[in-house]
Amino acid sequence: MKLHYNSFDLRFHHPFTISKGTKTHQPMLIVALEHLGITGYGEAPAITYYDITVDKMIADIQAKKMFIEKFAFTEPSRYWHYLHHLLPQNPFLVCALDIAAWDMYGKFKNSRLDELFKAELAPLDKPLPLCDFTIGIDSVEKMVAKMQEKPWPIYKVKVGTADDIAIVKALREKTDAVIRVDANAGWDLETALKLMPQLSELGVEFVEQPLAKDNWEGMKVLYRESSLPLYADESCVFESDVARCKDHFHGINIKLTKCSGLTPALRMIRQARELELSVMVGSMNESTVGSAAIAHLLPYIDHVDMDGPLLQDEDVATGLVYDQGVVTYGQGPGLGINYTGLYER
Structure with missing residues (x-):
């Protein structure tokens, strides 16, 4: 090679x-x-x-x-x-x-990758998950403006500030879309216990990585007390982390970059299913190249966050189409993309 x-x-x-x-x-x-x-x-x-x-x-x-x-x-x-x-x-x-x-x-x-993956996993018997659109932390007003700039069926809202409830409340007042919250390990247990009921009342679908990645005792308490599903991100990096998430989280967010690729991700999906954990595959702001790899996992997972190409003004490949959360990937073999080198959208 x-x-x-x-x-x-x-x-x-x-x-x-x-x-x-x-x-x-x-x-x-x-x-x-x-x-x-x-x-x-x-x-x-x-x-x-x-x-x-x-x-x-x-x-x-x-x-x-x-x-x-x-x-x-x-x-x-x-x-x-x-x-x-x-x-x-x-x-x-x-x-x-x-x-x-x-x-x-x-x-x-x-052959397309999603077809090849059938040798490893059975596709789920449900529609493909819609991709969310991420609203990064900013002033409340700017976060609302970002959301209104991009009408979308599902928003992933970054939190971990003193204004978290004000942020979600302001967004909810302007949209009926699904809202997911990602704290990126930004809360302590006391804060999480206080915020969860309020976020539930605001119609949040689930919360991603509320506590520090190694706060397993805190997650055990939060898992028991939370009115919302909890997804592990920083706490679930490698295959060896999946089993530990059982009874601490309701699901896991797999990042291809962190776990080291599609090969271990397929094993992590299988293991999570066996443990009755929901599976999300997340983005680390990949271009169309890395996002296409995620796209081929769509038939096998419950949720997806692969909006890197939507957040950036530049890309290096074509072949993915995003339409109100529906992701369409190329019919060509492999990733189904056309690598171009850097270009402006």
Whole structure:
């Protein structure tokens, strides 16, 4: 195989703020694996609070490029196991390479990824989940304005401020859409217990990662007392975290970048089903490349947050269509995308 790569900084339409900080651009790495005349593409966005930068991913590529390329590729799961041991401290890069391997494999098989995944999982017997649209933290007035700028059936609202109830109340006064709340570990137990009943009265559907990722005792109490479903995000990064979420959360949010790719994500979905946990697959502001990988999981999950391309003014590929939460992905094999390099929307 041959490995190629490029880095980009994709500009957000609005500065994007969560409880952990603000950014105006999303740095990300695109990788391309070429084998027997077929090229597959993958992506990993860089996330500051996980301490993996684009420079770190590129440094690891340069140090291990010969080994990444020398593998005798036959199918993605074997390659993922090889990469997992080759790059044990860089799940983000493993994710990008794993997505590229799946895209390449789908092209070899002349099949879309969602069809190939049937060998691993049975599709759920219900309509595909609608994609939400994220409203980042800002003043109450600006958050309302962002929502009104983008009429959408489901909103994911970032919270973790002193004004959380005022924010949700102001949004609810202007929309009947589904509202989900994501605290990004921004509350303590006392705050969460106080806010949950109020959020329930405001018609919030569920709450994502209310407490610190390692506050398992607090989550046990909140799980028992909460009137709303609770989803793990920062508390559920790798496969080994799924079982621990049982009886602490009602569902998990899988991030491909964090768990290290589609290959482990499929196993996490299967494990969550066995534990009767609902499954959401979330975004780390991926471009169309990474978002397309998420899209092919839609037949197998309950909820999805894959709105990176909606939040950014720039992209590097085409092939996904968003229409009022309905996501349509290309009919071509693999990811079904057309990689273009950077372009402005």
